[in-house]
Amino acid sequence: MLQFILRRLLFIIPTFFVISFVTFIVIQLPPSDYAQTYVSGLLAQGDNIDAQATLKNLRDLYGIGEPAYVQYGKWMWGILTRGDFGMAFEYQQPVSFIIWERIEFTIVITLASLLVSWLIAFPVGIYSAVRQYSLGDYLSTFLAFIGISVPSFLMALVIMYILFKYFNITLGGLFSSQMEKAPWSLAKVVDFLQHTWLAILILGVSSTGGLIRTLRANLLDEMHKPYVITARAKGLPEWKVVIKYPLRLALNPFISGVGFTLPLLVNGSIIISVVMSLPLVGVMLLRSLQSQDMYLAGSLILITSLLTIIGVFLSDMLLAWVDPRIRYQ
Amino acid sequence: MEGPELLLEVKGLKTYFFLDEGTVKAVEGADFSLLRGGTLGIVGESGCGKTVTAYSITQLIESPGRIVEGQILFHRRLNGVEGSPATTEVVDLAKLRPGSRSICEIRGSEIAMVFQEPMTALSPVHTIGDQIMEVILLHRKVSKKEAREQTVEMLRHVGIPKSETRLDTYPFQLSGGMRQRAMIAMALMCRPSLLIADEPTTALDVTMQAQILELMKQLQREMGMAVILITHNLGVVAEVCEQVAVMYLGEVVEWADVEALFADPLHPYTQALLRSIPKLGQSKKGRLDPIKGMVPDPYNRPGGCPFHPRCAQMIAGRCDQERPPLVRRPDGRTVRCVLYADS
Numbered sequence A: 001m002l003q004f005i006l007r008r009l010l011f012i013i014p015t016f017f018v019i020s021f022v023t024f025i026v027i028q029l030p031p032s033d034y035a036q037t038y039v040s041g042l043l044a045q046g047d048n049i050d051a052q053a054t055l056k057n058l059r060d061l062y063g064i065g066e067p068a069y070v071q072y073g074k075w076m077w078g079i080l081t082r083g084d085f086g087m088a089f090e091y092q093q094p095v096s097f098i099i100w101e102r103i104e105f106t107i108v109i110t111l112a113s114l115l116v117s118w119l120i121a122f123p124v125g126i127y128s129a130v131r132q133y134s135l136g137d138y139l140s141t142f143l144a145f146i147g148i149s150v151p152s153f154l155m156a157l158v159i160m161y162i163l164f165k166y167f168n169i170t171l172g173g174l175f176s177s178q179m180e181k182a183p184w185s186l187a188k189v190v191d192f193l194q195h196t197w198l199a200i201l202i203l204g205v206s207s208t209g210g211l212i213r214t215l216r217a218n219l220l221d222e223m224h225k226p227y228v229i230t231a232r233a234k235g236l237p238e239w240k241v242v243i244k245y246p247l248r249l250a251l252n253p254f255i256s257g258v259g260f261t262l263p264l265l266v267n268g269s270i271i272i273s274v275v276m277s278l279p280l281v282g283v284m285l286l287r288s289l290q291s292q293d294m295y296l297a298g299s300l301i302l303i304t305s306l307l308t309i310i311g312v313f314l315s316d317m318l319l320a321w322v323d324p325r326i327r328y329q
Numbered sequence B: 001m002e003g004p005e006l007l008l009e010v011k012g013l014k015t016y017f018f019l020d021e022g023t024v025k026a027v028e029g030a031d032f033s034l035l036r037g038g039t040l041g042i043v044g045e046s047g048c049g050k051t052v053t054a055y056s057i058t059q060l061i062e063s064p065g066r067i068v069e070g071q072i073l074f075h076r077r078l079n080g081v082e083g084s085p086a087t088t089e090v091v092d093l094a095k096l097r098p099g100s101r102s103i104c105e106i107r108g109s110e111i112a113m114v115f116q117e118p119m120t121a122l123s124p125v126h127t128i129g130d131q132i133m134e135v136i137l138l139h140r141k142v143s144k145k146e147a148r149e150q151t152v153e154m155l156r157h158v159g160i161p162k163s164e165t166r167l168d169t170y171p172f173q174l175s176g177g178m179r180q181r182a183m184i185a186m187a188l189m190c191r192p193s194l195l196i197a198d199e200p201t202t203a204l205d206v207t208m209q210a211q212i213l214e215l216m217k218q219l220q221r222e223m224g225m226a227v228i229l230i231t232h233n234l235g236v237v238a239e240v241c242e243q244v245a246v247m248y249l250g251e252v253v254e255w256a257d258v259e260a261l262f263a264d265p266l267h268p269y270t271q272a273l274l275r276s277i278p279k280l281g282q283s284k285k286g287r288l289d290p291i292k293g294m295v296p297d298p299y300n301r302p303g304g305c306p307f308h309p310r311c312a313q314m315i316a317g318r319c320d321q322e323r324p325p326l327v328r329r330p331d332g333r334t335v336r337c338v339l340y341a342d343s
């Protein structure tokens, strides 16, 4: 088991460098000189700086004008030693100043919506499989397909409209203005939930339909395996049989999928974030790509990828923990 | 002491599967009984309904299958209060709802089962100890620790060495023979009065087969339970069983003591079956007769006697028209064939 963990951990390092290199190529793509763009931006704002000195500083720092591998090396060096991801030109700030908060909120919202989708999908999926072709199964299949086919931003718009029109509630953002800068407290958490529950619910529900169908199919596969008959032949009541045996095996595909929730959510949440004005990573990434704010875009891709690698590592660990066949390979 | 006591009577059992393509009459009249502590073999070609019969007894038939007719009378011994004699109550298992409390109380505790493929019949992600202990924790009032001790004891009993550590291994870490031993240990945890073994040795190699059969015989002697041994191998029946039920296309066509059946097979199918296996001491010249024809597919059971398309003694106009009656002979054996209807 320890060997398994170490092997997986070691695997993370080369993966990280491959991804960072690909990301760097993305950063390299636009033809302009970022330092020049940045300094002209500062001057245009009327900042009183020594243009030549600043330019030279920046060029040295990021290796601009030098061969690509030097630039890559300097970028990585900056990240690994100083946590410096480069400059976000549009924001006129270092990337590291502006992304962490968004990444935190994105992770929180990802985990919360994952929780929501599981809380709905598990009972419904299990019911659907155990009572295959019952009225409840047909109903859940119907709802699952609606959930899969209706775009989540549309759902968000409709619900926001109804909430506003009939309950006079406006949702949007993460916090109310007075809580924005307040330190973390129970009240702030409540405020956060009051602002984001709909987004979490809708992001959760949008993946629930697929989950229900997958769980139902996995479970139906497992329910007819001989070990289930053995469990029944022991005299276990049916619900215990289902929960202890086939469900346990039907979970494997879910656990291995957990690691990929983050990139899916980063991509999937863009429209919702725009509609509900949520400062999540997806929107920032989209904007940075549009405005060729390349260090920002590259850093966002890099960090999301790294978090995904870590997520996959964790789900591998979880899988090995629940499935001895993997552990003892 | 009174004479031998009945444990199980199966009367006119019919189990059908209702599929979109039609109705599969998997069991179409099974009649046999079994004494407490006795051993019954159920033999027949593959697909003749042996497994479905076994599953019917413990109500393990899943939808779209259903027991449609018949009785499965189980003489259940109720442990009386200390000192007073044990009494028995007769339960008709065929009337119990699958998954009901009453059948769950009997499964695993009074009627236990062993299956053909110990690899797939055990969960791959639970340790064998966990899977075995579960039975006794479910049916008996024991602590986790006691359950564990009893499991170690039982594993040792069925011949698994180093059972204290084997308890925590997973099925894929054991050999086929060891897995089947673990399966048997699981079945015996609650000392059932009936053990149903569905082709317990078919998936094992020959030396292992002999060992497992020997183990089952030994355990049966020690624990005094009755055994239903399902097999397509008449040799196994001859070696292990006291009585035998021969099945063909869902029907028990003959039920008799083993010696009587081998010495004087009544039903033409039994006769053909015996001719198709080698006998000890048979000369090389004595040919084996495979039964002619194929087993018909279950959607198109032949009318009348289901064996008539393959039967050498078939009486045209009779065997293909009417279902042969169940004939009970004076010595108690039963046979389902018109040849014996008038005697």
Ligand SMILES: Nc1ncnc2c1ncn2[C@@H]1O[C@H](COP(=O)(O)OP(=O)(O)O)[C@@H](O)[C@H]1O
Binding pocket: B017, B019, B024, B025, B026, B044, B045, B046, B047, B048, B049, B050, B051, B052, B053, B065, B298
């Ligand atoms: N779940 C099921 N659905 C439909 N038909 C079945 C099912 N289980 C068994 N059968 C049919 O019932 C008949 C008897 O099967 P079985 O009892 O497994 O035979 P065997 O004597 O080899 O154990 C076969 O024709 C089989 O096709």
Ligand code: SF4
Binding pocket: B267, B268, B269, B305, B306, B307, B308, B309, B311, B312, B313, B314, B315, B319, B324, B336, B337, B338, B339
């Ligand atoms: S009833 Fe007729 S066809 Fe059937 S076994 Fe007897 S003789 Fe043969």
Ligand SMILES: [Mg+2]
Binding pocket: B047, B050, B051, B198, B199
């Ligand atoms: Mg079978």
